[in-house]
Amino acid sequence: MNNLFNKVPCFALAGALLLSFAANAQNAAITVVNPPPKNWHQLDYKTDGYYGISLKQAYQFLQGKKSKTVIVATIDSGCDTAQTDLKSVLWTNPKEIPGNGIDDDHDGYVDNVHGWNFLGGPNNKCDYNETTEEIREYAKLKDKYLTLTAATATNKKEFAYWQKVQAVHDSTVAKSAEEIKQLTPMMNALEVTSAVVKRNLNISANGSFNEADLDKLQTANDTVAQSKNIWSMIFQQEPGSNSSKILSELTEELTKDNNDINPDLDARKNIVGDNPDDNTNPHYGNNNVKWEDASHGTGVAGLIGAVRGNGYGIDGVADNVRIMPIKAVPNGDEYDKDIANAIRYAVDHGARVINMSFGKKISPHKDWVDAAFKYAAAKNVLLVQAAGNDNQNVDLKPEYPNDTFADGSGSDAANVICVGASAGKLDRDMASSFSNYGKKGVDVFAPGVKVTSIDKDAEFNTADGTSFASPITAGIAALVMEYYPKLSARQVKQVILQSAKPLVGVKVLLPGSADKMVDFTSLSKTGGIVNAYQALLIASKMKGELK
Numbered sequence: 001m002n003n004l005f006n007k008v009p010c011f012a013l014a015g016a017l018l019l020s021f022a023a024n025a026q027n028a029a030i031t032v033v034n035p036p037p038k039n040w041h042q043l044d045y046k047t048d049g050y051y052g053i054s055l056k057q058a059y060q061f062l063q064g065k066k067s068k069t070v071i072v073a074t075i076d077s078g079c080d081t082a083q084t085d086l087k088s089v090l091w092t093n094p095k096e097i098p099g100n101g102i103d104d105d106h107d108g109y110v111d112n113v114h115g116w117n118f119l120g121g122p123n124n125k126c127d128y129n130e131t132t133e134e135i136r137e138y139a140k141l142k143d144k145y146l147t148l149t150a151a152t153a154t155n156k157k158e159f160a161y162w163q164k165v166q167a168v169h170d171s172t173v174a175k176s177a178e179e180i181k182q183l184t185p186m187m188n189a190l191e192v193t194s195a196v197v198k199r200n201l202n203i204s205a206n207g208s209f210n211e212a213d214l215d216k217l218q219t220a221n222d223t224v225a226q227s228k229n230i231w232s233m234i235f236q237q238e239p240g241s242n243s244s245k246i247l248s249e250l251t252e253e254l255t256k257d258n259n260d261i262n263p264d265l266d267a268r269k270n271i272v273g274d275n276p277d278d279n280t281n282p283h284y285g286n287n288n289v290k291w292e293d294a295s296h297g298t299g300v301a302g303l304i305g306a307v308r309g310n311g312y313g314i315d316g317v318a319d320n321v322r323i324m325p326i327k328a329v330p331n332g333d334e335y336d337k338d339i340a341n342a343i344r345y346a347v348d349h350g351a352r353v354i355n356m357s358f359g360k361k362i363s364p365h366k367d368w369v370d371a372a373f374k375y376a377a378a379k380n381v382l383l384v385q386a387a388g389n390d391n392q393n394v395d396l397k398p399e400y401p402n403d404t405f406a407d408g409s410g411s412d413a414a415n416v417i418c419v420g421a422s423a424g425k426l427d428r429d430m431a432s433s434f435s436n437y438g439k440k441g442v443d444v445f446a447p448g449v450k451v452t453s454i455d456k457d458a459e460f461n462t463a464d465g466t467s468f469a470s471p472i473t474a475g476i477a478a479l480v481m482e483y484y485p486k487l488s489a490r491q492v493k494q495v496i497l498q499s500a501k502p503l504v505g506v507k508v509l510l511p512g513s514a515d516k517m518v519d520f521t522s523l524s525k526t527g528g529i530v531n532a533y534q535a536l537l538i539a540s541k542m543k544g545e546l547k
Contacts, residue, residue: 416493
């Protein structure tokens with residue numbers, strides 16, 4: 001469920017503003033909020049005043065040093081392979097001939113030139129709209145357990161699992177129903193006011209407008225003025241966006257919520273054609289990694305390795321990477337089978353870092369994912385994952401996947417980094433209000449509030465989410481590996497964690513709380529924020545474990 005950017009709070013806030021405006025239309029005043037610089041996540045606190053990752057200082061330190069290309073896989077919603085800032089840094093399978101319909105490298109995947117789509121099916125289809133795992137599991141187990149009790153159930157372990165599924169299911173359904181109730185009138189209002197603005201700006205019905213276009217709209221008509229003010233409030237919450245993108249994101253969120261209330265439980269079977277509870281054959285899907293939901297994965301890829309210094313888009317963190325996009329995350333919850341196979345695919349095709357900006361609350365086949373985590377560790381591959389956007393303590397309420405293995409073999413893998421999201425200012429709001437946290441389960445924090453990246457179809461996106469904090473950290477990991485290729489995955493994790501100096505004495509709002517203040521150091525294992533410059537300094541003094 002956390003595979004999406006943290007959009008719902010923004011929508012809820014914008015909706016509240018909209019309703020407030022509607023109630024006081026004649027006297028509405030808009031408070032202008034100055035957004036942070038688009039590259040704030042790369043800035044340095046001492047020189048720039050924003051608690052970014054000190055990337056300029058990192059590259060100054062690297063001047064004159066040679067780098068080695070590092071392959072970084074993104075297990076995500078896919079990727080726009082034609083994006084100007086990405087197409088020259090995409091991983092290309094050297095042994096596959098594009099478009100010939102033959103598995104040239106005999107890896108079991110036909111025409112996998114730039115990656116793979118584990119949600120794909122025959123005839124170029126894709127199961128990109130899914131429900132949550134608790135909805136799927138509830139449907140599977142309810143006929144067997146709904147009428148039983150702890151006393152009458154014979155399989156006590158499975159019944160306990162059912163009780164967890166049922167509780168999470170009920171919570172999810174209630175939350176999705178409430179979001180539909182809140183977002184539907186907002187959607188209706190934005191569609192109506194969008195049409196008014198377009199008509200008065202002479203924009204076609206299929207066209208779009210942004211904040212700059214609104215400034216051109218001068219009118220004394222009350223309806224037009226109110227429509228303009230409503231969209232001005234929306235653009236304050238979504239800087240750099242446009243009307244089409246905002247309506248599309250709202251539609252996507254409503255679709256996800258509706259999929260929880262009225263799930264299509266046959267979508268996987270009808271599109272992919274496999275059994276997600278049978279992992280004997282990993283060779284399914286198709287090679288199309290760009291679908292209409294590729295925005296998330298494109299933004300993630302851009303933060304890691306968008307071409308630097310080309311005067312377009314953004315500069316990625318790492319300067320010599322190849323991005324391997326693997327589509328395994330729908331609008332909804334990912335399947336354990338797909339994640340396990342995506343990790344193995346990335347490892348087998350040369351990735352040294354895998355970014356995983358997704359998560360969920362139920363994991364029916366955690367053992368498959370655990371085995372893939374261990375496989376990556378054995379092959380010296382670093383896994384970087386988002387902590388999640390539910391403002392909860394993952395030490396008490398775990399998110400999946402995680403490196404506390406179901407078989408009891410470990411609870412803190414040496415090749416896994418879990419990342420929470422921070423804001424740019426050293427104040428009470430530094431820990432994002434949405435980020436998950438945990439002294440044991442979250443390793444470190446990284447910029448994840450109002451972060452700007454590229455988007456599909458030559459667009460850009462400013463968003464919140466641990467989904468952004470994770471690839472920024474993965475980019476640092478790749479940068480370290482480029483210039484210090486003899487460091488193992490274990491050592492690179494150590495370098496990144498050591499770079500995050502504990503912010504002792506910095507009091508912040510506990511994520512999700514309106515008034516409870518805590519020390520920032522209590523929210524993660526390191527108590528700090530990743531720093532590229534410090535990571536490189538530490539790496540330069542470390543003797544590598546690899547030959």
